Amino acid sequence: MNQYLWQLEGLARATPGQGARDESWDQIYERYRVAREEYLDRARLSLGVTGPARMSPGTA
Numbered sequence: 299m300n301q302y303l304w305q306l307e308g309l310a311r312a313t314p315g316q317g318a319r320d321e322s323w324d325q326i327y328e329r330y331r332v333a334r335e336e337y338l339d340r341a342r343l344s345l346g347v348t349g350p351a352r353m354s355p356g357t358a
Contacts, residue, residue, distance in 0.1 A: 299337055306330065
């Protein structure tokens, strides 16, 4: 998940070597969102939290 944040930061700052390889902001952000959802799902499972946890599109 952090790797995608670093890539987004690199694109935002236009820092050579920190941005993604020929990927757009939207592509990287979607990868970040998927990784974040997987992380949250695993965290909720390990804590025994039940019920829906999905965020609305556009929130984060």
